[in-house]
Amino acid sequence: MIPTSLARNLRFPAIAAPMFLVSGPELVISTCKAGMIGTFPALNQRTTEGYEDWLNTIEAALGDQDASFGVNMIVHPTNSRLLADMQVTVKHKVPLVITSLGAVKDVVDAVHGYGGVVFHDIINARHARKAMEAGVDGLILVSAGAGGHAGNQHPFALLNEVRQFFKGTIILSGALSTGQDVAAALMAGADLGYMGTRFIATTEAQADPGYKQMLIDTTAKDITYTDAISGINANFLTPSLVANGLDPTAAKDPHHKIDMDEELNPEAKAWKTIWSAGQGVGSIHEVLPVAELVSRLQQEFNSAAQVFASKARDFN
Numbered sequence: 468m469i470p471t472s473l474a475r476n477l478r479f480p481a482i483a484a485p486m487f488l489v490s491g492p493e494l495v496i497s498t499c500k501a502g503m504i505g506t507f508p509a510l511n512q513r514t515t516e517g518y519e520d521w522l523n524t525i526e527a528a529l530g531d532q533d534a535s536f537g538v539n540m541i542v543h544p545t546n547s548r549l550l551a552d553m554q555v556t557v558k559h560k561v562p563l564v565i566t567s568l569g570a571v572k573d574v575v576d577a578v579h580g581y582g583g584v585v586f587h588d589i590i591n592a593r594h595a596r597k598a599m600e601a602g603v604d605g606l607i608l609v610s611a612g613a614g615g616h617a618g619n620q621h622p623f624a625l626l627n628e629v630r631q632f633f634k635g636t637i638i639l640s641g642a643l644s645t646g647q648d649v650a651a652a653l654m655a656g657a658d659l660g661y662m663g664t665r666f667i668a669t670t671e672a673q674a675d676p677g678y679k680q681m682l683i684d685t686t687a688k689d690i691t692y693t694d695a696i697s698g699i700n701a702n703f704l705t706p707s708l709v710a711n712g713l714d715p716t717a718a719k720d721p722h723h724k725i726d727m728d729e730e731l732n733p734e735a736k737a738w739k740t741i742w743s744a745g746q747g748v749g750s751i752h753e754v755l756p757v758a759e760l761v762s763r764l765q766q767e768f769n770s771a772a773q774v775f776a777s778k779a780r781d782f783n
């Protein structure tokens with residue numbers, strides 16, 4: 468089930484996932500106007516005041532016909548801005564809060580207090596159970612092949628396990644690149660798809676033109692899964708590792724621990740010049756404006772539904 472507040476004006480059943488350094492107000496506004504849920508990480512602004520400026524910009528641009536938006540909060544002891552950012556989130560009654568790394572009841576209660584919805588990122592059933600105990604409304608199943616901090620479990624395996632004990636909203640993530648992929652996610656039992664990498668290759672994404680071009684030039688074989696960059700396993704474009712003098716086959720650095728305050732540092736190399744992407748890159752052939760991309764996704768979704776209905780008839 469999709470929570471009622473998020474189902475309003477939703478014309479494509481998916482969320483454009485929050486992406487560090489990539490998602491900003493332009494991407495969020497265009498996505499919501501196209502009828503899909505737009506999101507951004509609060510940490511994409513360097514200060515809490517900057518975060519609130521972005522919320523003001525987004526709220527002023529969105530109207531009664533547009534889909535809802537959300538923000539991503541990194542719930543980790545090294546994120547020293549969490550409390551201040553949460554106060555701003557509550558003040559603005561942000562419709563959707565996506566929590567990553569930690570699922571904390573206080574954060575969930577604060578969002579529920581104003582009628583908001585909380586979805587939480589997980590990569591395995593153990594994390595899913597912990598988030599369920601914290602009272603989240605939905606779970607984002609970040610499966611193998613996803614951009615960013617991906618898991619390593621097959622989407623069907625993870626979905627089927629989580630479905631057995633979690634009755635809330637299920638959002639499936641990991642290399643969803645086309646409308647067919649989102650249709651398949653719904654067919655497998657998810658309520659919503661979650662697309663990151665595909666939205667980097669849009670006019671509105673705040674990504675370097677060289678990054679967008681690299682998405683066009685690469686395929687799944689060019690993705691390296693490593694914990695050497697941020698201390699947590701994530702998928703990166705191999706050519707960007709090589710361009711930064713890193714050997715993708717080298718031993719991992721077990722001493723590198725995640726530190727969000729370090730990642731906030733504008734000089735931080737990780738993520739800025741070492742570019743993350745999921746295995747879905749092989750489906751990206753051009754940079755499109757968000758409106759055009761979502762319209763294409765809707766057509767692909769509808770045609771996949773028709774093809775499936777016709778194939779299913781053959782077996783009934």
Ligand SMILES: Cc1cc2nc3c(=O)[nH]c(=O)nc-3n(C[C@H](O)[C@H](O)[C@H](O)COP(=O)(O)O)c2cc1C
Binds near residue numbers: 612614
């Ligand atoms: C460049 C990049 C940055 C990301 N940054 C974040 C982030 O800050 N917070 C977060 O929750 N997820 C982040 N993710 C993960 C996405 O939200 C999403 O789970 C993932 O992109 C979905 O897989 P896909 O890229 O294969 O579609 C990031 C992904 C990418 C590609």
